[in-house]
Amino acid sequence: xxxxxxxxxxxxLTLPNRIVIAPMCxxxxxxxxxxxxxxxxxxxxxxxxxxxxxxxxxxVLPEGRxxxxxxxxxxxxxxxxxxxxxxxxxxxxxxxxxxxxGHAGRKASVNKPWEGGGAMDxxxxxxxxxxxxxxxxxxxxxxxxTELDLAGIDAVVEAFAAAARRAERVGMDLIELHAAHGYxxxxxxxxxxxxxxxxxxxxxxxxxxxxxRVFDAVREAVSDRIAVGVRIxxxxxxxxxxxxxxxxxxxxxxxxxxxQFLHVSSGGNDPRQQIPLSPGYQVPFAQAIKAHKLRMxxxxxxxxxxxxxxxxxxxxxxxxxxxxxxxILYDPRWPWHAAAALGDSVAPAPQYLxxxxxxxxxxxxxxxx
Numbered sequence: 529x530x531x532x533x534x535x536x537x538x539x540x541l542t543l544p545n546r547i548v549i550a551p552m553c554x555x556x557x558x559x560x561x562x563x564x565x566x567x568x569x570x571x572x573x574x575x576x577x578x579x580x581x582x583x584x585x586x587x588v589l590p591e592g593r594x595x596x597x598x599x600x601x602x603x604x605x606x607x608x609x610x611x612x613x614x615x616x617x618x619x620x621x622x623x624x625x626x627x628x629x630g631h632a633g634r635k636a637s638v639n640k641p642w643e644g645g646g647a648m649d650x651x652x653x654x655x656x657x658x659x660x661x662x663x664x665x666x667x668x669x670x671x672x673x674t675e676l677d678l679a680g681i682d683a684v685v686e687a688f689a690a691a692a693r694r695a696e697r698v699g700m701d702l703i704e705l706h707a708a709h710g711y712x713x714x715x716x717x718x719x720x721x722x723x724x725x726x727x728x729x730x731x732x733x734x735x736x737x738x739x740x741r742v743f744d745a746v747r748e749a750v751s752d753r754i755a756v757g758v759r760i761x762x763x764x765x766x767x768x769x770x771x772x773x774x775x776x777x778x779x780x781x782x783x784x785x786x787x788q789f790l791h792v793s794s795g796g797n798d799p800r801q802q803i804p805l806s807p808g809y810q811v812p813f814a815q816a817i818k819a820h821k822l823r824m825x826x827x828x829x830x831x832x833x834x835x836x837x838x839x840x841x842x843x844x845x846x847x848x849x850x851x852x853x854x855x856i857l858y859d860p861r862w863p864w865h866a867a868a869a870l871g872d873s874v875a876p877a878p879q880y881l882x883x884x885x886x887x888x889x890x891x892x893x894x895x896x897x
Contacts, residue, residue, distance in 0.1 A: 530870040531842035532835065536579070536825060536849060539755040539788030541624055541701050543579035543849070545874075546842060547863050550791070550829055550851040551628040551704065551759075553584045553594060555640040560587060560600020561609040567616050574621035576856060577863035577874035579849075582626040585706055586610075588691040589684070592631030592712065595638050596654040601629070601691045601698075611698040618699060620877065626702030627695050628759065629688055629746070633712030634660035634673040634721070647671060661716045661738075662723040667799050681728065681738060684712070688742045689749040696750045703754060704789075705742060708761040709796030713739045717778070718770040718797050736778055740785065747786060757789035757824065758782055762813035765794065765801035772816050783822040791827040791851060792817060807831050808841065815846035827851050835866035867891050 533545045556565040573581050587593040587600045600606045614625060636658045637648050647670040648655040659680060660673035676684070692703055707713035715721040716738040722729050728737050739758070747756050762775040779790055792814040795801050803809070810830035818826045828847035832838050838850040856862050867874045868888040875893040884892040 530839055530872045532839050532850065532870060533867060533872040533874070538580075538702065538757065538825060539786075540753050541580075541755040541788075543624060545577075545579040545863070546849040547578040547580075547838075547866070548791075548827055548829075548849050548851040549573055549576065549578045549581045549856055550853040551582045551584045551706075552853050552857065553598065555595050555597040555642075557597050557599050560590065560593065560598065560602065560606045562599060562606075562613040563609065566599070566610075566613045570613065570617050570625075571620070572860050573856065574617050574623045574625075575877055575880070576623075576860050577867070577876060578623065578852070578856070580624050580626060580702065582628055582702070582704055585628050585630045585632075585711075586691070588629055588631055588687040591636060591656050591659065592633075592684075592687070593636055594632040594711075595640055596648075597640055601627070601694050602687065607694040607698060610694075614699045624701040625699070626704055626755070627700050628704040628706050629691050629695065630706030631684060631687070631712040632658075633715045634658050634664070634666050634670070635710050637671075660712070661721060661728065664721060664723065666710065675724075678726075684738070685741050685745050689745040692746040692749040692754075692756075696754055701753075701755065703746060703750065703756050704791060705739070705746060705756070705758045707739050708759045708791075708793045710761070710798070711796075713742065714761055714770070714797050717774070718764055720764060720766060720769040720798050732774055732777060736781060739778070740781060743782060743785060743787065755788045757787055757791065759791035759793060761794045761796055762792050762810070762817070763794045764797045765803050766798045769798060772813055775813070776817055776820060779817050779820065779822060783824050787824050789825045789827060789849075790817065790822075791829065792847075793829055805831065807833065808837060811841055811846055818845065818847060825849055829853065835869040838866065839870055864891065 658673040814828035825848035827849045829851035868891045
């Protein structure tokens with residue numbers, strides 16, 4: 529058996545293989561409500577053969593949305609809408625489902641990417657004021673965010689915990705906390721965006737405080753059957769910013785507190801970033817963290833496109849699982865094709881068994897009668 533198609537535990541949750549579908553924003557909601565687009569989108573991905581499907585960044589507060597069209601989980605209406613979609617997906621797929629809970633902080637209130645992206649004009653009726661660890665905009669032309677006071681920080685922590693409770697009620701198996709890509713929890717971590725002089729700024733311990741509080745609150749809010757982990761940007765790719773050394777310290781702190789996986793990405797917090805894009809360009813970050821022999825699995829992500837590439841990363845011990853994003857949007861049957869390429873097998877829905885190619889006989893496992 530290939531490493532890619534071997535099982536792996538994420539705390540209480542055992543994945544049938546090591547292919548993770550990473551969260552990908554869809555910008556397709558009104559008032560945070562999941563809808564038929566999510567049934568279509570998640571439904572097709574749930575038939576891909578991957579080991580885990582993590583839903584897009586889901587805001588814990590309305591003002592925590594990246595765009596006005598983002599998915600949310602902050603009240604009874606957003607919970608009911610998502611519960612309906614999850615029930616539809618789970619009716620037809622045994623694939624474990626997770627949700628990425630997040631707050632966009634100073635990178636909130638932006639236009640959809642295909643409508644130009646970037647901060648919305650404050651005069652737009654759909655726009656709203658943003659918050660951040662410090663009154664520093666992401667881009668010079670962006671509106672200046674309001675610095676969160678201590679009461680605001682407490683409200684954010686409680687919002688994450690409340691959204692986690694809702695996530696368990698709607699049927700999620702896993703929760704990923706979004707501390708990457710320049711959103712609020714990452715903003716607190718990085719000295720480039722956090723200039724506070726209180727207990728949430730300055731030292732590394734202080735800058736980690738909000739994420740640690742959120743992790744502890746979410747872990748306490750849900751039952752032991754729910755796996756809880758974190759997505760992190762391992763580097764700002766800007767001198768003087770968040771880096772792999774600080775990330776490794778954070779990883780040890782989270783591991784000691786019972787974090788059940790770490791999803792290692794990078795960048796997104798500063799427009800000055802210089803990212804040398806190449807196949808698997810973020811894998812060295814996952815490798816550096818995994819070298820510390822933490823208890824929690826480490827997920828690698830970023831321009832991992834070929835089955836042999838994914839298998840090599842796992843066999844060399846550079847990561848424990850592989851996340852796919854844009855690549856699986858382009859090829860929603862990537863896990864099927866990977867199984868065929870690696871001489872392994874997947875278990876598709878029985879409705880699809882008859883499409884097994886002649887040249888790949890044995891790649892499909894029929895369900896037991």
